Amino acid sequence: AYRSEDDYDYLFKLVLIGDSGVGKSNILSRFTRNEFSLESKSTIGVEFATRSLNVDSKVIKAQIWDTAGQERFVASLNRNPPVGICGQSTTSYNFTQGFEEISNGKPRRYRAITSAYYRGAVGALLVYDVTRHTTFENAERWLRELRDHTDPNIVVMLVGNKSDLRHLVAVSTEDGKAFAEKESLCFMETSALEATNVENAFAEVLTQIYRIVS
Numbered sequence: 492a493y494r495s496e497d498d499y500d501y502l503f504k505l506v507l508i509g510d511s512g513v514g515k516s517n518i519l520s521r522f523t524r525n526e527f528s529l530e531s532k533s534t535i536g537v538e539f540a541t542r543s544l545n546v547d548s549k550v551i552k553a554q555i556w557d558t559a560g561q562e563r564f565v566a567s568l569n570r571n572p573p574v575g576i577c578g579q580s581t582t583s584y585n586f587t588q589g590f591e592e593i594s595n596g597k598p599r600r601y602r603a604i605t606s607a608y609y610r611g612a613v614g615a616l617l618v619y620d621v622t623r624h625t626t627f628e629n630a631e632r633w634l635r636e637l638r639d640h641t642d643p644n645i646v647v648m649l650v651g652n653k654s655d656l657r658h659l660v661a662v663s664t665e666d667g668k669a670f671a672e673k674e675s676l677c678f679m680e681t682s683a684l685e686a687t688n689v690e691n692a693f694a695e696v697l698t699q700i701y702r703i704v705s
């Protein structure tokens with residue numbers, strides 16, 4: 492039978508988190524539009540995209556949130572403010588505006604963005620770049636922030652992206668797996684460029700959420 496675009500059985504909100512430049516926006520565009528871009532366009536504020544998948548003959552609509560907003564703040568906070576430039580991203584950012592209103596060690600603006608971003612999320616892809624070890628080390632911080640803002644039942648997939656850059660790998664599959672096991676996360680290595688495992692990563696997260704709620 493014909494089902495329209497807006498006819499779905501479940502709507503699940505997922506969030507993409509991880510350091511700047513790890514490939515979050517490309518993972519999203521690969522999954523939702525089958526597109527990849529070599530240039531790093533910085534996400535302005537918060538964006539989301541949707542795609543529906545079938546699980547057990549149910550239509551699951553995933554609403555996936557992507558941001559560049561908070562990662563800039565987190566990156567800068569991690570490095571002791573004030574910091575002007577974030578990572579190897581093509582854009583440089585001015586952080587100073589967010590830092591006047593400090594409470595609980597974090598700017599109010601930052602906290603407002605984060606809580607809106609995480610609100611209602613039932614799944615997350617925590618992405619690092621297999622060629623940059625610091626992005627893997629920072630996964631712990633991202634996980635802590637995620638846990639602080641979401642339901643304990645949230646399904647989290649640790650994603651080691653850029654698996655196509657085999658000669659540059661700085662984080663072994665074993666290390667990724669070990670961290671995931673320690674923190675009870677799912678784990679997958681992906682390449683948004685080669686479209687490897689991107690679909691599988693989302694499908695696995697959505698299926699697990701579905702099993703929890705159904």
Ligand code: GDP
Nearest residue numbers: 511512513514515516517528529653682683684
């Ligand atoms: P974000 O800041 O986490 O959203 O990262 P982007 O999606 O903007 O990607 C940052 C850079 O990494 C861009 O230049 C992308 O083309 C590149 N990139 C993203 N995913 C992959 C991948 O799977 N393989 C390779 N080789 N490059 C990637």
Ligand code: MG
Nearest residue numbers: 515516534559
């Ligand atoms: Mg982005």
